[in-house]
Amino acid sequence: xxxxxxxxxxxxxxxxxxxxxxxxxxxxxxxxxxxxxxxxxxxxxxxxxxxxxxxxxxxxxxxxxxxxxxxxxxxxxxxxxxxxxxxxxxxxxxxxxxxxxxxxxxxxxxxxxxxxxxxxxxxxxxxxxxxxxxxxxxxxxxxxxxxxxxxxxxxxxxxxxx
Numbered sequence: 809x810x811x812x813x814x815x816x817x818x819x820x821x822x823x824x825x826x827x828x829x830x831x832x833x834x835x836x837x838x839x840x841x842x843x844x845x846x847x848x849x850x851x852x853x854x855x856x857x858x859x860x861x862x863x864x865x866x867x868x869x870x871x872x873x874x875x876x877x878x879x880x881x882x883x884x885x886x887x888x889x890x891x892x893x894x895x896x897x898x899x900x901x902x903x904x905x906x907x908x909x910x911x912x913x914x915x916x917x918x919x920x921x922x923x924x925x926x927x928x929x930x931x932x933x934x935x936x937x938x939x940x941x942x943x944x945x946x947x948x949x950x951x952x953x954x955x956x957x958x959x960x961x962x963x964x965x966x967x968x969x970x
Contacts, residue, residue: 878949893942905944913938 812820894900902914906922911934913921923934925941934941 893939897938900938903942909944911941911944 893903899915899917900913901916904912904914906912909925911923911925913923915921923930925931925934
């Protein structure tokens, strides 16, 4: 065995310490950087693999509105009662009805006569002059407006920032 003197032991320790300390610092740095690199990689991969947010469902279809076109019956020259009326009265060019049970006669001479059949004197003069009037066409059906929703109000106007 070799016996080392105290001085030799100190020199050996000094040489070792000079080599161990820098080596220790380098190892700590390498360990720290490796850990940080792994953490950064994990965060990056997880951020890239996030699932996309699903799209919202499509809006519901608006209710279908069925519009029924009303064609009121037209009693004109093709109607049986009108044909008989026009045959009895060849001077009448056209017979129209107003809302308030008023018959408006347009004569071939260009004159126009109005008879309110709710008033007895008018009705009597009409019957004496032209005979029994043809039936008044039926009124259009009443529409219940409470079934329909009002349209939404318009959006507010944008304010000018002037």
